[in-house]
Amino acid sequence: xxxxxxxxxxxxxxxxxxxxxxxxxxxxxxxxxxxxxxxxxxxxxxxxxxxxxxxxxxxxxxxxxxxxxxxxxxxxxxxxxxxxxxxxxxxxxxxxxxxxxxxxxxxxxxxxxxxxxxxxxxxxxxxxxxxxxxxxxxxxxxxxxxxxxxxxxx
Amino acid sequence: xxxxxxxxxxxxxxxxxxxxxxxxxxxxxxxxxxxxxxxxxxxxxxxxxxxxxxxxxxxxxxxxxxxxxxxxxxxxxxxxxxxxxxxxxxxxxxxxxxxxxxxxxxxxxxxxxxxxxxxxxxxxxxxxxxxxxxxxxxxxxxxxxxxxxxxxxxxxxxxxxxxxxxxxxxxxxxxxxxxxxxxxxxxxxxxxxxxxxxxxxxxxxxxxxxxxxxxxxxxxxxxxxxxxxxxxxxxxxxxxxxxxxxxxxxxxxxxxxxxxxxxxxxxxxxxxxxxxxxxxxxxxxxxxxxx
Numbered sequence: 415x416x417x418x419x420x421x422x423x424x425x426x427x428x429x430x431x432x433x434x435x436x437x438x439x440x441x442x443x444x445x446x447x448x449x450x451x452x453x454x455x456x457x458x459x460x461x462x463x464x465x466x467x468x469x470x471x472x473x474x475x476x477x478x479x480x481x482x483x484x485x486x487x488x489x490x491x492x493x494x495x496x497x498x499x500x501x502x503x504x505x506x507x508x509x510x511x512x513x514x515x516x517x518x519x520x521x522x523x524x525x526x527x528x529x530x531x532x533x534x535x536x537x538x539x540x541x542x543x544x545x546x547x548x549x550x551x552x553x554x555x556x557x558x559x560x561x562x563x564x565x566x567x568x
Numbered sequence: 569x570x571x572x573x574x575x576x577x578x579x580x581x582x583x584x585x586x587x588x589x590x591x592x593x594x595x596x597x598x599x600x601x602x603x604x605x606x607x608x609x610x611x612x613x614x615x616x617x618x619x620x621x622x623x624x625x626x627x628x629x630x631x632x633x634x635x636x637x638x639x640x641x642x643x644x645x646x647x648x649x650x651x652x653x654x655x656x657x658x659x660x661x662x663x664x665x666x667x668x669x670x671x672x673x674x675x676x677x678x679x680x681x682x683x684x685x686x687x688x689x690x691x692x693x694x695x696x697x698x699x700x701x702x703x704x705x706x707x708x709x710x711x712x713x714x715x716x717x718x719x720x721x722x723x724x725x726x727x728x729x730x731x732x733x734x735x736x737x738x739x740x741x742x743x744x745x746x747x748x749x750x751x752x753x754x755x756x757x758x759x760x761x762x763x764x765x766x767x768x769x770x771x772x773x774x775x776x777x778x779x780x781x782x783x784x785x786x787x788x789x790x791x792x793x794x795x796x797x798x799x800x801x802x803x804x805x806x807x808x809x810x811x812x813x814x815x816x817x818x819x820x821x822x823x824x825x826x827x828x829x830x831x832x833x834x835x836x837x838x839x840x841x842x843x844x845x846x847x848x849x850x851x852x853x854x855x856x857x858x859x
Binding site: 415417433434435437456457458461464467470471472473475476477478480481524527528542543545546547 | 569570571572573574576597600601604605607608617619621622645665668669670671672674675755756757
């Protein structure tokens with residue numbers, strides 16, 4: 415039987431009726447149409463479903479939706495302001511840090527959470543922070559450069 | 569996942585009531601980083617999930633005169649960055665940093681990890697080397713279980729069906745004790761091919777006590793008792809035969825991380841490294857305890 419769920423997504427109060435076994439990934443995509451939350455492995459390995467819960471990177475495929483009431487969820491759709499891309503988004507463009515783009519939302523959100531906690535990371539710290547986000551296209555080099563470039567500017 | 573009902577107790581007492589009512593028909597869910605994958609694979613199909621993730625009274629890291637207490641719902645990340653843990657038990661912060669990925673560590677909890685009882689789990693072997701124990705609650709009362717009695721079989725703990733793990737106790741080590749955790753995996757953070765945790769206490773040039781635990785080498789974290797016995801060779805270090813003994817007594821299975829034979833070779837190497845790292849730390853006197 416569906417249960418009522420209230421949560422904050424990208425700064426807006428949202429609500430949905432959800433089955434207990436629905437994950438946060440299910441709700442963000444199917445109920446709210448936020449397809450920047452990707453569905454890759456659905457088992458917590460690829461990281462393409464990464465979102466932020468209260469500013470911390472979490473894999474939405476491994477979160478039960480009913481556990482996140484009263485939490486602030488951020489998806490990639492919530493990162494840019496009305497007219498401006500987030501510095502990480504600009505840096506990914508400048509450094510050509512994506513090809514198919516499937517891993518990109520997860521990569522950017524994980525990077526944002528890391529930079530919020532550690533504004534000037536070393537290359538090793540960036541690599542370790544990204545180990546939960548897989549990319550099949552780029553070989554990671556440009557992604558790491560794009561993130562380090564934002565770190566250098568801070 | 570197969571359908572289930574979701575119950576959300578408001579506090580620990582309510583949670584104990586619920587698990588006592590439903591027992592094996594229910595599973596407790598904290599962060600679900602271990603439970604949700606097996607529910608998705610339909611390995612188990614509980615009728616009820618009792619969510620304890622929002623019982624914030626069980627999220628803490630405290631110290632008292634005898635050691636440190638960590639609430640079962642403390643996330644891996646909180647332990648990884650805790651100034652108190654980095655000061656008193658840096659090996660725990662190091663272990664947490666190598667667990668999974670940042671996303672898993674942000675939502676998954678130490679208690680959930682221990683109750684999942686995967687023999688390859690990072691916290692289990694390190695906490696065993698640290699002589700940790702766990703506290704449990706139920707409507708029948710509380711009890712303390714030493715961690716070396718906690719892991720009973722493959723993914724099975726000593727918890728009764730109506731018990732909830734609430735706290736982990738870690739006693740301060742005796743002075744001049746060094747710790748190490750060596751984890752060999754294909755990619756950083758992933759399931760180990762093999763892992764070893766060591767705690768070595770020295771007095772002058774002699775080793776007084778040794779605890780060595782192997783992960784992913786049996787149905788539960790495995791104490792390398794034969795390897796430990798080499799501590800009293802008087803040379804202040806372990807001979808080659810010790811790491812060979814650990815490899816011989818290990819019982820890894822063949823799986824995606826490697827064949828049994830390959831894992832045994834890796835175990836020999838990582839036990840040697842774990843022992844020399846722990847001894848070096850003991851000699852440097854930098855275990856972090858400040859008694």
